[in-house]
Amino acid sequence: ACSSKLVFSQVHPMWQEPLSIPGGDRQSPIDIVVRKSMFDPQLRPLKVQYDPRTCQQIWNNGYSFLVEYDDTTDKSTLKGGPLEDQFRLCQFHFHWGENNAWGSEHSIDRRLYAAELHLVHWNSDKYSLFEEAVIEENGLAVIAVFLKIGKRHEGLQKLVDALPAVRHKDSVVEFTKFDPACLLPENIDDYWTYAGSLTTPPLTEAVTWIVMKQHIEVSHDQLAVFRSLLFTSAEEQVQRSMVNNFRVQQAVKGRTVRSSFT
Numbered sequence: 606a607c608s609s610k611l612v613f614s615q616v617h618p619m620w621q622e623p624l625s626i627p628g629g630d631r632q633s634p635i636d637i638v639v640r641k642s643m644f645d646p647q648l649r650p651l652k653v654q655y656d657p658r659t660c661q662q663i664w665n666n667g668y669s670f671l672v673e674y675d676d677t678t679d680k681s682t683l684k685g686g687p688l689e690d691q692f693r694l695c696q697f698h699f700h701w702g703e704n705n706a707w708g709s710e711h712s713i714d715r716r717l718y719a720a721e722l723h724l725v726h727w728n729s730d731k732y733s734l735f736e737e738a739v740i741e742e743n744g745l746a747v748i749a750v751f752l753k754i755g756k757r758h759e760g761l762q763k764l765v766d767a768l769p770a771v772r773h774k775d776s777v778v779e780f781t782k783f784d785p786a787c788l789l790p791e792n793i794d795d796y797w798t799y800a801g802s803l804t805t806p807p808l809t810e811a812v813t814w815i816v817m818k819q820h821i822e823v824s825h826d827q828l829a830v831f832r833s834l835l836f837t838s839a840e841e842q843v844q845r846s847m848v849n850n851f852r853v854q855q856a857v858k859g860r861t862v863r864s865s866f867t
């Protein structure tokens with residue numbers, strides 16, 4: 606689905622930032638300054654209901670690898686938290702660095718993590734397709750979870766084992782019965798939320814971001830397999846490792862980041 610043309614510079618950041626962005630006052634990612642975030646007692650607990658049977662395939666689209674879900678019915682849904690409507694899971698993907706020192710898109714008081722998981726949902730109460738929702742300001746909700754290097758993540762291993770099959774851009778492999786809830790931290794009640802955008806083109810300002818306070822741990826070797834993926838397709842002469850596929854941080858521009866916890 607991501608047909609947008611990306612322009613790569615030799616050194617990261619991964620793509621040429623466009624000269625102007627529609628609106629441009631609610632871009633993502635950002636640094637979350639904890640002491641400037643506002644506790645909002647009206648934020649409710651998140652309600653996550655994922656059905657592993659809706660898992661379909663893994664796809665290397667040249668900027669990350671996506672695990673895609675059947676979003677033609679309300680089987681894997683997200684509601685509650687800052688959300689007024691019900692949202693449908695359509696895919697999840699990650700962003701990571703060339704080493705463990707950086708790789709996440711968001712940061713907490715400037716602290717970067719080795720990688721960041723994005724679970725992408727669209728507003729199925731208001732729209733009938735992802736493509737419609739992606740251009741609307743209340744169209745998308747993305748849960749972000751930081752990955753820290755530590756103990757091996759058993760649930761992630763099934764995904765890691767499938768990655769060599771999608772090494773090159775545009776490769777797809779069947780991938781079923783994966784429950785993305787296994788990638789969430791134990792505590793999903795503590796999060797920050799703010800109004801933002803997609804972090805890759807078309808950078809549309811359609812995303813309600815929900816950034817988890819608690820990270821998950823993955824092993825060094827598991828993350829190393831992410832770095833064995835390639836940005837380039839099998840035909841290209843020069844192969845380039847898929848690393849540093851994160852966007853540079855954007856100005857907060859007067860936005861308020863709310864927290865669900867004190």
Ligand SMILES: C[C@H](CNC(=O)c1ccc(S(N)(=O)=O)cc1)Cn1ccc2ccccc21
Binds near residue numbers: 607608736803
């Ligand atoms: C957006 C879509 C491709 N991009 C995404 O789906 C996407 C999802 C999440 C993130 S992140 N990292 O913020 O979580 C980034 C990109 C394709 N597509 C659909 C309609 C459409 C119109 C113009 C160009 C591309 C278009």
Ligand SMILES: [Zn+2]
Binds near residue numbers: 698699700723
């Ligand atoms: Zn992302």
